[in-house]
Amino acid sequence: MASIDGALLDFKRLDRLATGDTAIHRLDPRAKVLATLVFVVTVVSFGKYEVTPLVPFLIFPVAMVALGNLPVAYVIKKIALLCPFALVVGIFNPIFDREVLVQIGSLGITGGWLSFASIVMRSILTVGAAIVLVGVTGFPGVCLALERIGMPRVFAVQLLFLYRYIFVLTDEGSRMERARKLRSLGKKMEPGIFGSLVGHLLLRTWQRAERIHMAMLARGFTGEFHTRRDTRFGGRELLFLLGWSTLFIILRFLNLSQLVGSLVTGISP
Amino acid sequence: MSHHIVEVRNLRHVYPDGTVALRDVSFRITHGESVAIIGANGAGKSTLLLHLNGFLTPTAGEIRIGDYPLTKATLPEIRRTVGMVFQDPDDQLFMPTVYDDVAFGPLNLGLSGTDVEQRVKDALEKVGAGHLQEKPPYNLSGGEKKRVAIATVLSMSPDILVMDEPTDGLDPHARRQLMALLREFSHTRIFTSHDLDMVLELCSRVIILHEGEVRGDGPPLEIFRNDELLARCRLEKPLSMQGCPVCGGKVS
Ligand SMILES: Nc1ncnc2c1ncn2[C@@H]1O[C@H](COP(=O)(O)OP(=O)(O)OP(=O)(O)O)[C@@H](O)[C@H]1O
Ligand SMILES: [Mg+2]
Numbered sequence: 001m002a003s004i005d006g007a008l009l010d011f012k013r014l015d016r017l018a019t020g021d022t023a024i025h026r027l028d029p030r031a032k033v034l035a036t037l038v039f040v041v042t043v044v045s046f047g048k049y050e051v052t053p054l055v056p057f058l059i060f061p062v063a064m065v066a067l068g069n070l071p072v073a074y075v076i077k078k079i080a081l082l083c084p085f086a087l088v089v090g091i092f093n094p095i096f097d098r099e100v101l102v103q104i105g106s107l108g109i110t111g112g113w114l115s116f117a118s119i120v121m122r123s124i125l126t127v128g129a130a131i132v133l134v135g136v137t138g139f140p141g142v143c144l145a146l147e148r149i150g151m152p153r154v155f156a157v158q159l160l161f162l163y164r165y166i167f168v169l170t171d172e173g174s175r176m177e178r179a180r181k182l183r184s185l186g187k188k189m190e191p192g193i194f195g196s197l198v199g200h201l202l203l204r205t206w207q208r209a210e211r212i213h214m215a216m217l218a219r220g221f222t223g224e225f226h227t228r229r230d231t232r233f234g235g236r237e238l239l240f241l242l243g244w245s246t247l248f249i250i251l252r253f254l255n256l257s258q259l260v261g262s263l264v265t266g267i268s269p
Numbered sequence: 270m271s272h273h274i275v276e277v278r279n280l281r282h283v284y285p286d287g288t289v290a291l292r293d294v295s296f297r298i299t300h301g302e303s304v305a306i307i308g309a310n311g312a313g314k315s316t317l318l319l320h321l322n323g324f325l326t327p328t329a330g331e332i333r334i335g336d337y338p339l340t341k342a343t344l345p346e347i348r349r350t351v352g353m354v355f356q357d358p359d360d361q362l363f364m365p366t367v368y369d370d371v372a373f374g375p376l377n378l379g380l381s382g383t384d385v386e387q388r389v390k391d392a393l394e395k396v397g398a399g400h401l402q403e404k405p406p407y408n409l410s411g412g413e414k415k416r417v418a419i420a421t422v423l424s425m426s427p428d429i430l431v432m433d434e435p436t437d438g439l440d441p442h443a444r445r446q447l448m449a450l451l452r453e454f455s456h457t458r459i460f461t462s463h464d465l466d467m468v469l470e471l472c473s474r475v476i477i478l479h480e481g482e483v484r485g486d487g488p489p490l491e492i493f494r495n496d497e498l499l500a501r502c503r504l505e506k507p508l509s510m511q512g513c514p515v516c517g518g519k520v521s
Pocket of ligand 1: 284285286288289290308309310311312313314315316317356
């Protein structure tokens with residue numbers, strides 16, 4: 001529990017990174033959200049066995065991290081935290097798909113391993129892009145952008161609340177865990193106690209969430225989003241969006257790494 | 270709304286689990302009054318305050334703020350008028366940084382740019398929390414949280430200030446600062462407190478709540494001299510009205 005709590009606390013840091021003041025931070029959230037969407041769609045549209053064509057796409061998250069002045073080690077840790085889910089999804093591929101697709105010298109790489117690598121690569125890219133997006137925009141900014149792009153306001157508000165309540169839930173959870181530890185004298189938790197703890201936790205979370213909602217209403221919240229910066233979608237945003245989208249599409253239809261590889265070795269594929 | 274009157278008539282509140290938190294509470298607070306609501310733990314103080322902003326709906330009775338009865342239609346306007354500081358600051362802070370949290374209200378009021386900045390700065394300055402601006406609220410100490418929570422309400426310039434135990438958890442200096450702030454605030458102030466010395470110093474009127482009923486209502490000196498009433502409601506005199514235990518001197 002303590003470690004999960006720590007990891008989530010760390011996620012709050014992501015929100016704080018969004019208060020930075022770089023050119024990327026100042027861009028209208030819509031430009032960043034749309035560019036990220038195009039990015040994710042192109043990355044996901046690649047074939048099951050494609051690995052190397054995905055590599056050049058790293059440029060997008062890397063460039064955003066660099067321009068947005070995000071802490072590199074932190075972002076990598078966060079990606080590593082979420083990627084095990086992808087491993088679970090892809091881990092059986094090498095077992096079921098044993099057909100050799102690529103022969104490098106005497107080493108044969110099966111389709112299973114290729115598709116596994118592809119899944120891992122794609123999750124690193126998409127998860128990385130999402131984390132970087134929140135890091136340079138902030139979650140409220142992302143919700144605001146989604147709403148302005150056309151998502152119904154109720155959904156956008158729900159999304160924002162969901163995000164907040166995850167933190168509320170972990171806060172309450174870690175407090176209860178601390179209280180239990182203090183009085184359990186190092187004993188393991190019995191199943192019955194665990195059950196009542198979970199029930200209690202949900203009730204407490206719900207009550208606190210309700211009180212936070214009251215506090216928001218008390219301060220004039222009407223379901224409308226405001227962020228610290230007032231931005232509009234101007235020339236720079238258009239340039240950002242079109243520039244990145246064009247690059248993604250070129251990378252999608254042109255296997256850059258293979259091209260570079262064949263130029264270097266002088267063999268055409 | 271010209272007159273910031275708060276009127277509560279025969280208010281009764283029963284929680285869903287059957288607890289009768291307020292039996293029958295009535296009072297009328299007029300413009301500019303500074304009123305303390307005191308009472309033992311569980312007397313119903315927080316429950317009462319939560320009604321003044323429409324967070325709890327009366328089981329019976331009526332509340333009027335200014336010229337309007339509190340109804341669904343008048344609620345947004347009333348919430349703009351009544352600034353409420355909750356007992357637990359964790360309920361009040363929800364944005365990623367202190368700045369964003371204090372700016373949340375003014376932004377919702379439709380202000381922008383430098384106006385918001387000014388309001389945030391002023392509010393944080395008033396509670397002595399200017400240096401905390403860029404910190405995340407969840408990393409603050411208890412007293413710091415409390416001060417920021419108060420700033421989030423001040424930044425909206427409410428006409429009526431309602432606070433649930435404002436000095437709870439504050440260090441002596443911050444407590445003094447808050448008391449000065451409350452003294453300066455020229456509109457209606459209503460707060461609950463177990464800090465009876467503060468009550469004595471700041472209030473023109475004290476309402477005693479006990480078991481969900483009003484048991485006393487009057488000027489603080491009058492209330493605090495009534496030993497029998499205080500004992501019945503599980504209260505004590507403010508320290509400054511008790512004899513000095515060190516030098517043995519008798520005051521009051
Ligand atoms: N959500 C709830 N559901 C059921 N009962 C409640 C709820 N909240 C409070 N109560 C009960 O209502 C009564 C009044 O509670 P309230 O919080 O108003 O007391 P208080 O005067 O603010 O006390 P304190 O000085 O400890 O803050 C208490 O007996 C309490 O147990
Ligand atoms: Mg209370």
